[in-house]
Amino acid sequence: MTNRRTILAGLLAAPLLALGAAPAAAEASLGEISQYFNSFRTAQGGFTQINDDQSISTGTVYIQRPGRVRFEYAPPERQLVVAGGGQVVILDARGNARGETYPLQETPLSIILQDTVDLSRAGMVTNHVSDGTLTTVTAQDPRHPEYGNIQLVFSENPVALRQWVVTNGNGERTTVILNDFATGMAHPTSRFSIDRARAEFAG
Template identity: 60%
Template sequence: MTRRFFYILLTVALAMYAGMASAQQLSLGQISQYLNQLQTAQGGFTQINSDGTLSTGQIYIKRPGRIRFEYNPPDESLVMAGGGQVAVFDPRSNTGPERFPLNQTPLDIMLRQNVDLSSERMVTNQTYDGTATTITAQDPEHPEYGNIQMVFTANPVELRQWIVTDDLGTQTTIILNDMTAGGTIGNILFNIRAEMRKRGQD
């Protein structure tokens, strides 16, 4: 009984140690390295809108500079970034997407060619809750563009969710699920003009 009790204690201790080892605060260097190595990824997402409503869909990321949100019914909108532009397609409109420069949005921080979160005034806040590391970043030259709050877990480092606060103070939360990094994603998914032609808007 004594030996069995010892093994039980040892198993519990090892499990606790493993849990503690997997939960660690990430440095800005580790997070920057993770983002720079993340070339492609895809999976599902849940979006919490500023009015509290929920949307779901599929997300495709191809760094640098490309991201695509395909929204499930009943929304069925499409948001994509490519060629330095962000385009918002409304399925109820035939006049083409609303477009604006990617570098004037907080998403540009995550999608740029070289992410260096340790640069001066890039990160305005960093916290750790015992499970995840959360950083808030903004363009130091243009804080008026808003900011992005990204949540990461460790071992392995993974991006779990982000909150974008735009230039009007509106917040949108994206929670990632079943994300798979790597693999081939065609550039056509991020081609705004090709999407316009597909919709008869070109």
Template identity: 60%
Template sequence: MKQLVLALAVSLATAAPALADLVPLSALSRYLNDMDTAQGSFTQINADGSISTGTIYMHRPGRVRFEYPGDDLLVIAGGQQVAIFDGRSNTRPETYPLSETPLNLILARNVDLARSGMVIGHRYDGTATRVLAQDPDRPEIGTIELVFTGDPVELRQWVITDNGGGETTVVLGGLTEGGRLSARLFNITQEIQSRER
């Protein structure tokens, strides 16, 4: 019996720091909702194992821009659409509704991670809080796992898993929040027009 109590005490002692470092969903929602603009570098690990780097510009709600200079690619979310531009092609961009991508969960006007059915995983991995989320109305579009450091809370990376099981990881190099970003960065129509000139 004494050994059982000792084992229980040890397990509680080792579990306590992890629980203390787990950032609550309410705090994570507040952090995302308070984020207006942000920019920084990123590294992307693609589903095929290849690695891309670039710059991200975010203007919540609903807008983000990923520039991949090494791959001559550009991804813009704006006007409820996502457009993928391939600089090596003369064709028009591929477009998708933003609502049909997991990225919509962090670009929403009001992020509420406590919404029923949205979060399907919430844990502390020893260094960061990880939140696995899905659109409860469209679980078939895939999931997004958000990784946050605490004190202060900061979004460090996300992993998008599509409905085929392919994973794309974006590791942020440190976001600079605040500041003015031109609306042109997120204007898909203007980007198309500038490329057609």
């Protein structure tokens, strides 16, 4: 079973998909990708998470921009991760009842949870490649590159998020591969309440 810091690393990175030799220009532009994110406020889907130690977890992810995400892990994992109110809490059966809390802005995942996603900001994108089918964008907070980066992998026609790879400030990498990822549904605000998540996990 993965430790809590590895979980956080993964939510915010496993090996990148092999893209082969990349052409000079990527198929999906940064403007198109930013527009894709800004076209929806909510999303959800199944995920497979490959952790830095190569262990694998599965579950369901719920997103509500700005700043909210919830990872519900399927058994036998006993874990829950919720971001809301500018914080991320990691609840784990082996931890204390209140879990471990981190500022969301210190995680690479915050880049795609912003109110308005703009990957064209100076210094944000450090790599942008395509193999003609998939486009991969590597992004970081240009003010705090020490927080790590996120590699976002998209199908190109139409543009749609397929996976992300987070590398945290310690170099730990976690891959989250999405399936049945859909957008535009309603989420109750309580789903992203850290206090409620703690109560749920304790119960």
